[in-house]
Amino acid sequence: MADVTLKHIYKVYDGSVRAVNDFNLEIKDKEFIVFVGPSGCGKSTTLRMIAGLEEITAGQLYIDGELMNEVEPKNRDIAMVFQSYALYPHMTVYDNMAFGLKLRHTPKEEIERRVKAAAEILEISELLTRKPKALSGGQRQRVALGRTIVRNPKVFLLDEPLSNLDAKLRVAMRSEITKLHDKLQTTFIYVTHDQTEAMTMGNRIVVMKDGFIQQADTPIALFEDPCNLFVATFLGSPQMNIIEATLFEEKGVLKAKLNDLDDMVIAFTDVKAKQLANKKYIGQKVLLGIRPEHIIPNQGNLSADVEVVEHLGDETILYAKIANMKEQIIIKLPFNNTFSAHTTISMEFNMDRVYLFDKETHKSIMGIPHENEIPVVINGNKLAMGEQVIELPEVFVSHLLDSAFDSPVNLAIKPEYVQEESAPNALSINAKIEFLEQKTDYQAVYFSLKGIDGYFAMKVRNDEKVKLGKEVTLYLPVSRLYVYNQEHTKLNSREVVYPNKVNAEIKTVNDVMHISFDGVKLSYPATSKLEDGQYEIVLKQDKLAPIFPRKMLKKGLENPEMENPHNKIKVSAYDEDILGKKLLTYLAVPGIEKYASFVLDNNFSVYKLPKFNLYVPFEAIEIKQK
Ligand code: ADP
Numbered sequence: 316m317a318d319v320t321l322k323h324i325y326k327v328y329d330g331s332v333r334a335v336n337d338f339n340l341e342i343k344d345k346e347f348i349v350f351v352g353p354s355g356c357g358k359s360t361t362l363r364m365i366a367g368l369e370e371i372t373a374g375q376l377y378i379d380g381e382l383m384n385e386v387e388p389k390n391r392d393i394a395m396v397f398q399s400y401a402l403y404p405h406m407t408v409y410d411n412m413a414f415g416l417k418l419r420h421t422p423k424e425e426i427e428r429r430v431k432a433a434a435e436i437l438e439i440s441e442l443l444t445r446k447p448k449a450l451s452g453g454q455r456q457r458v459a460l461g462r463t464i465v466r467n468p469k470v471f472l473l474d475e476p477l478s479n480l481d482a483k484l485r486v487a488m489r490s491e492i493t494k495l496h497d498k499l500q501t502t503f504i505y506v507t508h509d510q511t512e513a514m515t516m517g518n519r520i521v522v523m524k525d526g527f528i529q530q531a532d533t534p535i536a537l538f539e540d541p542c543n544l545f546v547a548t549f550l551g552s553p554q555m556n557i558i559e560a561t562l563f564e565e566k567g568v569l570k571a572k573l574n575d576l577d578d579m580v581i582a583f584t585d586v587k588a589k590q591l592a593n594k595k596y597i598g599q600k601v602l603l604g605i606r607p608e609h610i611i612p613n614q615g616n617l618s619a620d621v622e623v624v625e626h627l628g629d630e631t632i633l634y635a636k637i638a639n640m641k642e643q644i645i646i647k648l649p650f651n652n653t654f655s656a657h658t659t660i661s662m663e664f665n666m667d668r669v670y671l672f673d674k675e676t677h678k679s680i681m682g683i684p685h686e687n688e689i690p691v692v693i694n695g696n697k698l699a700m701g702e703q704v705i706e707l708p709e710v711f712v713s714h715l716l717d718s719a720f721d722s723p724v725n726l727a728i729k730p731e732y733v734q735e736e737s738a739p740n741a742l743s744i745n746a747k748i749e750f751l752e753q754k755t756d757y758q759a760v761y762f763s764l765k766g767i768d769g770y771f772a773m774k775v776r777n778d779e780k781v782k783l784g785k786e787v788t789l790y791l792p793v794s795r796l797y798v799y800n801q802e803h804t805k806l807n808s809r810e811v812v813y814p815n816k817v818n819a820e821i822k823t824v825n826d827v828m829h830i831s832f833d834g835v836k837l838s839y840p841a842t843s844k845l846e847d848g849q850y851e852i853v854l855k856q857d858k859l860a861p862i863f864p865r866k867m868l869k870k871g872l873e874n875p876e877m878e879n880p881h882n883k884i885k886v887s888a889y890d891e892d893i894l895g896k897k898l899l900t901y902l903a904v905p906g907i908e909k910y911a912s913f914v915l916d917n918n919f920s921v922y923k924l925p926k927f928n929l930y931v932p933f934e935a936i937e938i939k940q941k
Contacts, residue, residue: 317379317392317469317502318344319365323809324374325893326360326526330923334360336526336893337809338374347496347503349517351510352549356523358506362472365504366395372922373809373890378470394463395472398479402447402458408434409443412461426465433464436498437491453484460495471496473505477512489515510550514538522546530685532731535755542685544602544677547670553607553632553645555670560603562596562671571603571671574640579617584666586752590761591671592680593769601680604670607632607647612654615663619644624654635660683752683759683772687733688725688799690767700726700744701766708740711793711807716899716914717856719806725799730759732795733773741790746771748785753777762789804895808912815854815913817906821938822847830936833906837882839933851939854904857914858935859884862928872918875930883928886911888921902929 319342326335335357342348350358363369365376367388376383383391402411409430416426434440437457447455456476463471473492477485493516496503507513513520514534521531522545530542534550541547548554560571569588573579591597612633619635622643633646633654646662654660671681679685691700696712698705737743746762749770760781761770773789775781798806819832828841830852860875862883868874889910892899898917901910913929 318342318377319470319502319504320375320377320380321361321365322375322377324361324364324376325372326357326364326369327372327920327922328360331920333893333920334526335364338528340521340528340531342502342504344502345500347493347505347516347518349505349507349513349520350523351507351513351520352523352529354508357526358508358523359474361523362395362474362504362506365470366393366472367391368395373892392469393472394466394468394470395474396459396463396476398475402455402462404447407444407446408439408450408458408461411447411458412443412465415462416465429465429467430461433461436464436495437461451484452480453488456480456488457491460492464495464499468501470502470504471499473503475507476505477507478509485512492516511552514550520550522549533756536757539754539756540679540682541670542679544604544672547604547672547679551606553647555604555606556610556644557642557672558603558605558637558640558644559600559674560671561600562591562598564597569597571601573603573617574637576638579637581617581664581666581669583669586750587666587669587681589750589770590681590683590752592684596671596673596680600674602672602674602677604672605664606668607645609665609668610644610646611663611665612646612648612660613662615661617662617664618659619662621654621656621658621660624656626650626652633660635662683730683754683774686727686729686797687771688727689764689771690723691726692723693720693798695720698726698742701764703744703765705742705744707742708793710740711742711796713811714807714809715798716806716808716812716894716912718800718914719798723801724806725801726791727797727799728791728795730772730774732792733771734790734792735775735787737788737790738792740794741792742796743788743790746787746789748781748783748787750783751781762787799895802896804897806894808899809892810890810901810912812856812912813907813909815856815904815907815911817852817854817904819850819852819906820848821845821850835884835905837931837936838879839882839936845938853937853939854884854911854913854931855935855937856912859913859915859929859931861915861919861924862930863919863924864927867919867924875932877930878932880930882931884931885926886929887926888924891921893917 321338321340324335324338327333338361352358360369364371371384412430413426434443437460439457477488489512520534520537522529524545530537530546537550558573560573562571569583571581619637621633621635623634625632629650631648631651635644637644673680689700691698696707698707746764749761749763752759757774758777759772760775761772764771800806817832819830822829823841826841828839830837862874863872884904886902886904889901896917898915900913900915900921904911
């Protein structure tokens with residue numbers, strides 16, 4: 316058994332490089348998980364944190380339910396295979412494989428048994444007496460794998476293990492590693508920047524970019540339903556065609572005009588049209604995506620000029636152009652030698668496989684949403700969702716920022732986390748099944764919620780019977796819920812949010828109000844006559860601003876405009892939480908018992924500046940009666 320769970324994992328290097336942000340993933344025993352993404356997206360860092368080679372800045376790592384953050388790498392029962400396999404050149408293959416076990420004082424007979432068993436699995440039994448220089452690249456890589464297999468680790472971590480091999484060998488080793496996973500029946504976590512490796516090897520793929528998980532799912536599900544333009548164009552070869560289009564409705568049918576051309580119009584099927592995320596897109600420009608294999612030539616009402624034809628033996632690729640469009644359209648079809656360059660062809664899109672993306676956010680706006688977002692209003696421990704009012708568990712409310720209350724926000728949950736069975740600490744909502752769409756790996760079920768525009772989606776197994784029109788209760792586990800404001804800033808915190816309350820003394824002298832607590836002295840022009848004495852003061856969550864030391868100001872950081880630069884509090888940071896464009900900081904503040912939480916701009920990190928002054932303008936202070 317080896318489940319690996321990453322909860323809100325963050326890595327900040329040198330106090331400023333945010334290599335990994337809010338990484339959440341549950342890896343099941345025996346899964347083959349692939350982390351994929353362009354160079355620098357945080358794949359290796361995540362892997363190294365699992366291995367224990369890199370400290371975890373924030374969040375929790377569990378292996379088989381046990382917290383691993385502080386556990387030494389050698390005690391994690393994990394083996395890591397690197398890009399450079401670094402075999403000892405003076406030792407035989409046998410000794411290379413046995414070395415780690417010898418260091419652990421494993422009995423000789425046991426070593427021999429394990430090395431021979433591993434050699435058999437890897438089909439290198441006849442190479443055991445050779446030295447590394449007498450091996451091919453592929454054989455060396457197998458020995459490197461063998462060195463880790465002999466230790467019977469619970470989890471295998473592989474960091475671009477094939478990138479030093481030539482193209483042909485890489486393809487061969489790909490299936491070798493997949494076979495190895497089948498034989499060993501252990502958890503594999505594999506890092507690569509190569510989308511083909513990811514698609515062919517993983518049970519599940521985690522697509523990363525700029526330190527954030529973009530999407531994690533089976534290869535097919537990622538291919539069928541990419542959550543955004545990045546995932547859509549990263550997976551698949553040749554990559555998805557992207558065309559600017561304008562959506563419009565004609566006689567109740569949703570249509571798209573390609574590239575502003577009146578004669579290039581496509582019509583969506585009814586079931587697809589219903590999946591448009593928001594009616595606001597009708598009449599607007601969007602990005603339309605169609606994969607090269609989903610364009611059907613020689614039929615339909617669209618036309619394109621073929622510029623180049625590539626016959627690849629088993630398939631034919633056409634590079635064509637739609638009038639006045641800059642980019643080429645790529646069409647992929649089974650081998651067909653009837654096409655030639657410099658001709659005009661007709662074509663049609665497979666309308667079940669057309670994608671739409673928001674022009675600004677690049678998020679997918681048609682099909683099963685990556686995250687359901689429902690407009691709600693939270694008031695105390697009550698949540699209003701259309702016509703439903705739902706009681707919120709304390710554990711949910713205690714993690715909400717002040718700005719989550721009393722104004723319109725969006726409650727978000729991924730379709731795969733919506734449950735049909737009740738669970739502790741889950742919100743229960745009533746929904747009606749409206750329609751469904753069959754996918755390769757699951758069924759996408761779309762629900763309506765009373766009083767809410769649009770649909771709410773969940774994924775259910777392919778063999779589950781779904782009854783259209785049925786009213787059901789769905790459960791949303793609070794640990795999976797996010798709350799966003801209209802700018803998509805996250806409004807729920809990783810840690811409990813305590814009120815930023817202090818007991819202060821207020822004294823007015825010569826029209827100046829002096830507030831003092833625990834060594835802090837703040838003064839403001841007196842606005843109303845307040846009796847001198849003890850008051851409770853709340854420091855508002857989002858009205859304070861950091862004062863940066865002079866040497867940091869050169870890096871594009873600015874200090875707030877300060878009416879009275881003496882109105883400041885010296886704070887020291889425990890931690891931070893990225894909320895999108897904002898940063899939530901957990902700070903030790905004089906006069907506050909546990910910690911205070913302030914929302915600041917995310918243009919700095921408390922890991923770079925663990926102690927600083929916060930400027931306290933008058934509007935940041937709320938004076939409560941005694
Ligand atoms: P990937 O494996 O996806 O190529 P990495 O995890 O190696 O990405 O790197 C993620 C980010 O962290 C990059 O911006 C990289 O420059 C930075 N980084 C990696 N290692 C270090 C380090 N030891 N010190 C500082 N920054 C680092």
